[in-house]
Amino acid sequence: MLMAMLRGKFSKTGDMKYISHLDLVRLFHRVLRRAGINIAYTQGFNPHPIISFATALSLGVESYGEYFDLKLNEEMSFTEFQQSVNQHMPRGIKILDGKYIDSKEDSLMSMVEYSDYLIAVEFIDENWDRELFEQWVAGFLEEERIMITRKKKKKRRQRHQEYKEVDVRPLIKELTLESVRGEKWSLYTLLTTGSKGNLKPEDLIKLFEKYLKNQEQNREKENPIEITSVEITRKDLYQEVNGAMKNLIDAV
Structure with a gap:
């Protein structure tokens, strides 16, 4: 039997941003069966669909750039696959694009090098001067080192968790102020992702807020610089x- 490898791109939005990666995998398994897709299964006592995903998305983060590789027992048109699967997907998960690839292509996980995000942040004091805020963004990027505390891998029989300081400045490729919409300030960022290094947008915002608090001494307003809400949307994954x-x- 001639098998085919399909690479697909999908979105994960709305309430679906709150389901875990494991639940997402289970959802795909269930939907593919309901859609009648002729998927290939692993061999052995407990066979399961041959499908893999790119880097997992954090809970609460929307995305328009999620990917999967799916092995089929026979090739079908992508349009037919897309329509059949989307018909059974819950609201918030939608197949956007796809094509057949050589089965010898690198895995999705090994390909991912960068990801970009739109981050909407809301502050206690929303009446900032845009030019000042852009200066703060530029100043943050001019920092020679931006340190974050991370857990070390536990060694065998090690009782206590150890931590290390890591400089993540090289992982921030871009950070710009995109727009101001009411009380929300929208930031665009391009971050290193994958085996070459990884910085989550949630951690980036915490580091940026820490930097902003250090700028309070230059402000005359009484309200502190404090983020009250964060909404994150992943735009895509890149190599x-x-x-x-x-x-x-x-x-x-």
């Missing part, structure tokens, strides 16, 4: 190909 950022479908 660098010949100096250009390509999403995980265009990269192959």
Whole structure:
């Protein structure tokens, strides 16, 4: 039987941003069966669909750039696959794009090098001067080192968790102020992701807020710099190909 490997791109929005990665995998298994897709299964006592996903998304984060590789027993048109699967998907999960790839292509996990996000942040004091805020963003990026505390891998028989300080400044490729909409300030960021290093947007915002608090001495307003809410949307996942950022479908 001639098998085919399909790479797909999907969105995860609305209430679906609160389901775990494990629940997402189970959801795909269930929907693929209901849609009647002729998927390939592993061998052995407990066979399961041959499907893999790119880097997991944090709970509460929306995305328009999630990916999966799915092995089929026979090739079908992507349009037919997309329509059949989307018909059974719950609101918030939608297949957006896809194509067939060589089964020898690198895995999704090994391909991911960067991810970009839109981050809407709301502050206690929303009446900032835009120019001042842009100066703060620029100042944050001018820091030679931006340190974060991370857990060390526990050694065998080690009783106590150890921590280390890591400089994540090289992992922040871009950070810009995109827009101001009412009380929310929208930031765009491009971050290193995957085996070469990883910085979550949630951690980036905590580090940026810490930097902003250090700027309070330069302000005359009484309200402190304090973030009251954060909404994060992942735009896409990328691999660098010949100096250009390509999403995980265009990269192959």
